[in-house]
Amino acid sequence: MRTLIAIVALAASLPLASLAEDLQLAEVSVTEWKAVYGRIEARSRIPARARLGGTLVSLEVIEGDVVTAGQVVAQVVDAKINYQLAAIDAQLQALAAQLDNAKGELTRGEDLLARGVTTAQRLDALRTQVDVLMGQIAAVGADRKVVEQQGLEGTVLAPISGRVLAVPVAAGAVVLPGEAVATIGGGGIFLRIAVPERHAAFLQEGAAIEIETAAGPSEGTLARIYPLIENGRVIADVEVPDLPESFINARVLVRLPIDTRTALMVPETAVITRTGLDFVEIASPRGAVLRTVVLGQRQTLDGAAMIEVLSGLLVGDRVVTAHE
Incomplete structure (x- = not known):
């Protein structure tokens, strides 16, 4: 002392x-500040799904690739489609032969009716048979188009423009209809934070937020506060200009204004x-x-x-x- x-x-x-x-x-x-960690997230995270079940014969992307909407991501082939098309073609050939025969019978019936040998009722039956066969051929042709469309759905397309975040399958794997081949994040990125619920009353949309990124200190704006509290924390989104998007789910230090004194x-x-x-x-x-x-x-x-x-x-x- x-x-x-x-x-x-x-x-x-x-x-x-x-x-x-x-x-x-x-x-x-x-201003009283609260230090929390935020997470960089993609605004939209949409899986590119296989519409057709079969074998994944080619995979065109890997994690980190940048894709555009409609770009081919993978190709799925179902060998059964070729057999289905072959069966439908054989059915069409058989119906076409029956139609030719029915048309011949109809022509002979018309000649016989002209000579008074047959009846008009018999001729109507022959016309009906021709119409039925033509309808059957049209129906089988529509079924063939459905199978052809299924074959085209083997091409997996990127649903949005963005960056490939995950590819959970590999070429040669068997995939089911609706299974995710790749996950794409797009629509821009934002910062999501989880704040203890005791500070919820002090959070205000539009408040300035201080952020520490790899490129140095930055500022953002509290854009949205979600009303649903999860595990004792309030979820909020922060808009940050020029937020680095090299790594999705990367954690950055955020300082929030929670009170004044x-x-x-x-x-x-x-x-x-x-x-x-x-x-x-x-x-x-x-x-x-x-x-x-x-x-x-x-x-x-x-x-x-x-x-x-x-x-x-x-x-x-x-x-x-x-x-x-």
Whole structure:
């Protein structure tokens, strides 16, 4: 204790710099910040699914590739489709032969009716048979188009433009209809944060957010607060310009404004450090004196670097903010 008193006395006995300007202390409102980790996410994450079950014969993308909407991602082949087409073609040939025979019978019936050998009822039956066979051929032809379309659906296309995030299958694998071949993230990226629910009342849409990225500090805007609390945390989205999108789900440090309080703040230039102690020069009627202070957090207020004084100063003190 004697050593501390001696140090303070020695510092007070040192010659003080001439007064350049001073600031009358008053309580100011400062923002209380909460440090949390946010996660970079794609705005849309859509799987490219196989519409046809079969063997994955080719895979055109890997993780990290950039694709455009409609780009071919993979090719699925079902060998049964060729056999189905062959069976339908054989059925069409058989119906075509029956139709030729029915048309021949109809022509002969018309000749016989002209000579009065057959009846009109028999001729109507022959016409009906021709119409039925033509209808059957049309139906089988429509079935063939359905099978052809199934074969075309073996081409897996990218649903949106973006970056390939995951490819859970490999070439040669057997896939089922609706199975995801690749997951594509697109539509832009944003920052998603999870904040403890006790801070939910202090979150406001449009608030400025401080972010620490690999490229350096940045600022964003609290764009959306979701009303559903999950596992005791509030989910919110932050809009950040020029957010790096090299890695999706990457974690970045975010500082959120959660509350406001009053504090005594002095410019950093007013703080003098000597022999390991912090001092602030105070203007008084008897001249300038040094007071030992305990400092708190540093903040930027109106573009000026300020530091909080926890003890050592009172409201109304005139602080020398610059020295020469």
